[in-house]
Amino acid sequence: MKPAVVLYKRLPDNLRERLDEHFDVTEIESLSGENVRKHAGILQQAQGAIGAGGKFDKALLDAMPELKAASTISAGYDQFDVDEMSARGIALMHTPNALTETVADLLMGLVLATARRMVESVDRTKAGEWRASVDSSWFGVDVHHKTLGVVGMGRIGMALAQRARLGFSMPVLYNARHQHAEAESRFDAEYCDLDTLLARSDFVCIILPLTEATHHLIGREKLAKMKPGAILINAGRGPVVDEAALIEALENRTIRGAGLDVYEQEPLPVDSPLLRLPNVVALPHVGSATDETRYEMAATAVDNLIAALTGRVRENCVNPQVIK
Ligand SMILES: NC(=O)C1=CN([C@@H]2O[C@H](COP(=O)(O)OP(=O)(O)OC[C@H]3O[C@@H](n4cnc5c(N)ncnc54)[C@H](OP(=O)(O)O)[C@@H]3O)[C@@H](O)[C@H]2O)C=CC1
Numbered sequence: 001m002k003p004a005v006v007l008y009k010r011l012p013d014n015l016r017e018r019l020d021e022h023f024d025v026t027e028i029e030s031l032s033g034e035n036v037r038k039h040a041g042i043l044q045q046a047q048g049a050i051g052a053g054g055k056f057d058k059a060l061l062d063a064m065p066e067l068k069a070a071s072t073i074s075a076g077y078d079q080f081d082v083d084e085m086s087a088r089g090i091a092l093m094h095t096p097n098a099l100t101e102t103v104a105d106l107l108m109g110l111v112l113a114t115a116r117r118m119v120e121s122v123d124r125t126k127a128g129e130w131r132a133s134v135d136s137s138w139f140g141v142d143v144h145h146k147t148l149g150v151v152g153m154g155r156i157g158m159a160l161a162q163r164a165r166l167g168f169s170m171p172v173l174y175n176a177r178h179q180h181a182e183a184e185s186r187f188d189a190e191y192c193d194l195d196t197l198l199a200r201s202d203f204v205c206i207i208l209p210l211t212e213a214t215h216h217l218i219g220r221e222k223l224a225k226m227k228p229g230a231i232l233i234n235a236g237r238g239p240v241v242d243e244a245a246l247i248e249a250l251e252n253r254t255i256r257g258a259g260l261d262v263y264e265q266e267p268l269p270v271d272s273p274l275l276r277l278p279n280v281v282a283l284p285h286v287g288s289a290t291d292e293t294r295y296e297m298a299a300t301a302v303d304n305l306i307a308a309l310t311g312r313v314r315e316n317c318v319n320p321q322v323i324k
């Protein structure tokens with residue numbers, strides 16, 4: 001008998017077929033509370049789970065007593081209680097390498113769009129405001145040769161540093177838990193404590209995971225350390241930045257602007273002040289959202305689940321200690 005697997009996100013047909021070859025798959029729409037109650041019998045039997053967006057807390061794990069592996073179609077895994085999963089011997093698989101370059105492209109895009117006020121300019125052009133050659137009310141600021149501070153020099157941070165240093169001749173500062181010799185030798189990146197990075201950067205790009213240590217890492221006090229006229233970019237996780245403090249800094253113009261892909265609450269409520277601030281470029285969490293990368297992530301997640309449930313894990317496991 002094939003292992004029972006719950007699929008909670010629609011897959012391209014060929015990947016669904018690959019999953020079906022190995023498992024007895026039941027697809028459900030999502031892991032919302034309502035769906036968890038509705039599909040209790042299916043979850044009770046499932047040995048594997050694959051999808052994106054579910055919150056794997058103790059309550060859900062209790063509802064899935066046979067679970068041996070979960071495969072998330074994402075790099076981040078803050079929605080999983082990893083300690084609890086490890087204690088129960090459940091492997092957690094993720095898709096970090098599939099999206100690195102694509103997310104770095106988007107980060108660089110947010111730097112450019114925010115500095116050059118692209119969204120505002122498009123809006124004004126569409127509103128018929130371009131009636132003569134533009135005056136200084138349309139001007140942005142340069143990106144090339146400005147200082148970029150990367151907070152989180154992991155896979156994506158490195159790919160961003162490459163773009164900034166080699167493509168835009170930007171001096172790169174960085175902060176992480178450890179120093180990264182490769183970033184220093186390839187991109188002349190300079191390790192700084194966070195306060196120094198904030199004080200010296202023209203662009204502060206946050207690409208951190210959400211953990212207890214990073215929650216609200218950037219609050220009122222840290223925002224006050226940024227250069228006047230600097231721009232904050234966040235594509236890591238929303239709660240790394242205290243959003244109320246960010247809104248205050250943007251309204252008071254103590255920083256020039258923000259480029260955001262992630263928020264404390266997602267989807268971002270339509271009445272969020274962030275959506276009415278002209279100096280904010282607000283994207284709907286699309287860091288990895290290209291045809292190629294979303295396919296690659298889904299394919300990787302399918303392979304990850306097959307590897308985890310057949311005992312052949314070689315990579316992409318968050319808690320490899322549970323693999324026997
Ligand atoms: N917007 C989007 O669509 C996407 C967002 N993401 C988010 O980006 C995050 C990063 O991805 P990725 O680069 O692949 O992850 P990595 O694990 O490769 O890198 C994480 C980096 O964060 C650093 N870090 C972790 N905790 C701290 C801390 N407390 N203080 C300072 N630095 C810290 C690490 O430091 P060190 O190197 O010293 O260990 C590392 O440099 C993901 O966890 C996810 O949340 C990912 C993909 C898409």
Ligand SMILES: O=CC(=O)O
Pocket residue numbers: 073074075076077099287288
């Ligand atoms: O935010 C997206 C991810 O893959 O993590």
